[in-house]
Structure formats: structure tokens, C-alpha cells
Amino acid sequence: MQNTSPINILLVDDRKENLLSLTAVLDSSEYNLICATNGEEALKLTLQIEFAVILLDVDMPIIDGFEVAKLIKQREKSKHIPIIFVTAHGDELEFVTRGYEIGAIDYIVKPFQPENLRSKVESLVSMHRNFQEKLQHQSFDTIRFAGEIAVGIAHEIRNPMTTVFGLLQMFKSSHDRPSDSMIELMLSELNQANMIMSEFLYLAPNKRVDLERKDINQLIRHISPSLKKLAEDHGIVLELNLKDALEVSIDPKEFNMLLLNLSKNGIEAMQPGQKLMIHTYLSPTGEIVLQIRDEGNGIEENVIPHIGTPFFTTKETNKGLGLAVSFSIAKRHNAWINYETGDQGTTFSIRFKPDSDR
Known part of the structure; x- marks a missing residue:
């Protein structure tokens, strides 16, 4: 432009x-x-x-x-x-x-010399134009991204709200009291909408984090019964390989959500009988590494550019927020996520810097 x-x-x-x-x-x-x-x-x-x-x-x-x-x-x-x-x-x-x-x-x-003056000024003007064009492109990208987010939220929330609205309209024209099952349905739909909004808030880069000095292995063991139940419901075997105490300043609630999202993503990528492995270790450079590996068929090549994009999903029942939320959580903790994928499975590695480097 x-x-x-x-x-x-x-x-x-x-x-x-x-x-x-x-x-x-x-x-x-x-x-x-x-x-x-x-x-x-x-x-x-x-x-x-x-x-x-x-x-x-x-x-x-x-x-x-x-x-x-x-x-x-x-x-x-x-x-x-x-x-x-x-x-x-x-x-x-x-x-x-x-x-x-x-x-x-x-x-x-x-x-x-006139030519000397013109040359110097033209050079600086060219740099200024290039900089302004980059800013403009960034602004358009930000606006487009915000629009995509808004459309995604509207789509996800519209479904449960339409259900609740329809039921309320029906009860309005009826003299009968809503049955307990109908009330439960409405509460479930409203809870679904609330969960979508809560997940969306986790995308905010400036969301407040309450850091505590924690051993991530203890946090994993604490949430492991829920992870095991989730795995068993899909016929997946959960395997933990946790090294010695690995302490880092972290928000426990956000860490649990990060672990749950990446584990759920791996579980849903596999067939019954396959294995999800959660591994922690201290890298030679002092980083605390959390690794989550599945035995699925890997991430398709056309999907890779969209990894971490909010509301992008290849699953009919998935909202497409899990990986986006995970990347945001990692960023707030000055950590980063990388992955390796192939036909033998996918490994996500979350690397937390030592507190002294933060």
C-alpha cells in the first residue's frame, strides 16, 4: 500500500x-x-x-x-x-x-551542493515512508485480527444464547412452569457461553498473573487424576515421566489450564490404545521444560500455519481456543512453546526460563 x-x-x-x-x-x-x-x-x-x-x-x-x-x-x-x-x-x-x-x-x-542536500533528504523521506507503511499494515492486521476474534465469539455464543432465548419464548406463551430438565438445559447453555468468554479472557496478553514459586511436578501430580480420567474416557493411556523438583515462578491456575489444553489436544489426536506422555526435565541451559507427546498421525501441513490462531479448529465440537490460550499463557510467563510433528506423533515443549533470566 x-x-x-x-x-x-x-x-x-x-x-x-x-x-x-x-x-x-x-x-x-x-x-x-x-x-x-x-x-x-x-x-x-x-x-x-x-x-x-x-x-x-x-x-x-x-x-x-x-x-x-x-x-x-x-x-x-x-x-x-x-x-x-x-x-x-x-x-x-x-x-x-x-x-x-x-x-x-x-x-x-x-x-x-543542491544534489547533496536533495540526496540526504530523499534518503530520510524514503525511510520515513517505509516505516509509516509498516505501521499501517500492522494496524490493518490488528483490526482484521480483532474482527476475526469478534466474529468467532459471536458465533460461539450465539448458539447457546439462541437455545435459551427459544426456551424462554416458549415459556412466555405457556402457563406451565418450566420443567427441571428445561431449567438444567438453560443453565448448561448459559454456562457454556460463560466458559467461552472466560477462555477468551485468557487470550489477553496483559491479563494479570499471580505468580508463586512452585514445583511444576507437584502441580502436574495434583491435576493428574483429571488428566487420567480424560484420557481413559478416550481409551488413551497416560504416562508421567517427572524428574526431580523443578521450581519456577508461575500462576498455578494458568499452568493447569496450559497443561489441560495441550493434553486434551493430544488426547483428541489419537486412537484408543495409544499413549500420551508428559515429561519434565531441566535443560542444559537451565530452562525448565514441560513436554507433552502424543502418538497421533501428526499435524497436517496445511494446518501448521494456523497453530495458535483463535477459533481455528479442524474438529466439529472444538471451539479452537485451546492452543491460542496456551500460547498466551506461555507468553505471560516469559516462556515459549515449540513443537515437532510427524506421522509418529506430535510433541509440544514449553520452556520456562530460569527466574534469574526473566
């Missing part, structure tokens, strides 16, 4: 003839040249307008170019703007050094 709107360039010089000279050299339909005749005016403009580059004369009365540059670099809104000093002192080492220390990226020495 090419941005063709003119780029703002600020020219600062107390001498009008110098400004006329700069504007004559840089005159182009691609540039919006804005002039300031003193430092105070330049500072006000940098707060009001976004500039791609500033050409700043050093020898100005009241506030010289060095002081103006220093103030520009101190302000959050303008500190990123590249500054080119325009001066007659470019051959003085101390003078040049001071400018670079303040934050200038280049010098133009008077009298300047």
Missing part, C-alpha cells in the same frame, strides 16, 4: 534568504515544506505536526540550533525525528561532535 500524500519537512533558519534557498532546492510535489524562523516556533511546530526530517540551522539568536535539537530529542512526540544541521562550521571537529552527541544524524555545510 503506497502512501502518496506529501511528506512534511521542517526548515528552521532565522534568515529568510536561507529558507528561500532551501525551499528552492527541495521544491517537490512529494514534500510539504514548512518554515520556522526561530527555535521557539520550531518547537511548537514539532508538537503540532509530524515531520519526516528537520533541517536545522545552528547559528540562530536566542535559542541556537543545538539547544533546539536537544529540546526536540527530549520530547516523546518528536524525539524520533531525524535532524540535519545546516551550518558553516562543518569543518570544526568539536562543533560536529557536539551535534552528533545531541542527536543529529548528519550535517549540511554552507554553501551546500
Whole structure:
């Protein structure tokens, strides 16, 4: 997406003839040249307008170019703007050094060569355009992602809410009291909607975590009866291979959800009689590693790019949030997830950094 709107360039010089000279050299339909005749005016403009580059004369009365540059670099809104000093002192080492220390990226020495000036400015303008286009693409990607999330939530919640709405409409036109089974059905559907929203909240990168120093093996053993029951319901054998005490700062509730989601994903990928293995160990680099391995047929190649994408699923009864939530939990704990997959099964490894490296 090419941005063709003119780029703002600020020219600062107390001498009008110098400004006329700069504007004559840089005159182009691609540039919006804005002039300031003193430092105070330049500072006000940098707060009001976004500039791609500033050409700043050093020898100005009241506030010289060095002081103006220093103030520009101190302000959050303008500190990123590249500054080119325009001066007659470019051959003085101390003078040049001071400018670079303040934050200038280049010098133009008077009298300047027009082609040299144009080349320097064009280079900085090109960098500015590229940066703005990247930001714009990121914004569009964020908006599109948010839209996909909203559509996914609406779709998942609409089903249980439609059931409840239909039953309430039926009871409204009837004099009979709802049966206990109907009430249970409505409560179940509302609970399903609530669970979807709760899972969605776990996707938030800034969700608060309550960290505690815990041995992850103890957490796994504590939840293992639930994991074993889930595995047995699918005819799967659960095998634990837990090494010595492995302590890390972690939110126990989030860890349990991470373990449950990845285990459930592995269990559902297998046939009865196959095995799900949960393994923990300390890596040579000091990382605490949780490994979950299944014996399924592996992840299909066309599915791999979508791993961790909210609401993407290949299963009819799955909401597609489990892996997305797992990746978010890992990120909040300064951990990362990698995986290996093939026709002999899939292994997810969650690597927690030592607390000293966090």
C-alpha cells in the first residue's frame, strides 16, 4: 500500500534568504515544506505536526540550533525525528561532535551542493515512508485480527444464547412452569457461553498473573487424576515421566489450564490404545521444560500455519481456543512453546526460563 500524500519537512533558519534557498532546492510535489524562523516556533511546530526530517540551522539568536535539537530529542512526540544541521562550521571537529552527541544524524555545510542536500533528504523521506507503511499494515492486521476474534465469539455464543432465548419464548406463551430438565438445559447453555468468554479472557496478553514459586511436578501430580480420567474416557493411556523438583515462578491456575489444553489436544489426536506422555526435565541451559507427546498421525501441513490462531479448529465440537490460550499463557510467563510433528506423533515443549533470566 503506497502512501502518496506529501511528506512534511521542517526548515528552521532565522534568515529568510536561507529558507528561500532551501525551499528552492527541495521544491517537490512529494514534500510539504514548512518554515520556522526561530527555535521557539520550531518547537511548537514539532508538537503540532509530524515531520519526516528537520533541517536545522545552528547559528540562530536566542535559542541556537543545538539547544533546539536537544529540546526536540527530549520530547516523546518528536524525539524520533531525524535532524540535519545546516551550518558553516562543518569543518570544526568539536562543533560536529557536539551535534552528533545531541542527536543529529548528519550535517549540511554552507554553501551546500543542491544534489547533496536533495540526496540526504530523499534518503530520510524514503525511510520515513517505509516505516509509516509498516505501521499501517500492522494496524490493518490488528483490526482484521480483532474482527476475526469478534466474529468467532459471536458465533460461539450465539448458539447457546439462541437455545435459551427459544426456551424462554416458549415459556412466555405457556402457563406451565418450566420443567427441571428445561431449567438444567438453560443453565448448561448459559454456562457454556460463560466458559467461552472466560477462555477468551485468557487470550489477553496483559491479563494479570499471580505468580508463586512452585514445583511444576507437584502441580502436574495434583491435576493428574483429571488428566487420567480424560484420557481413559478416550481409551488413551497416560504416562508421567517427572524428574526431580523443578521450581519456577508461575500462576498455578494458568499452568493447569496450559497443561489441560495441550493434553486434551493430544488426547483428541489419537486412537484408543495409544499413549500420551508428559515429561519434565531441566535443560542444559537451565530452562525448565514441560513436554507433552502424543502418538497421533501428526499435524497436517496445511494446518501448521494456523497453530495458535483463535477459533481455528479442524474438529466439529472444538471451539479452537485451546492452543491460542496456551500460547498466551506461555507468553505471560516469559516462556515459549515449540513443537515437532510427524506421522509418529506430535510433541509440544514449553520452556520456562530460569527466574534469574526473566
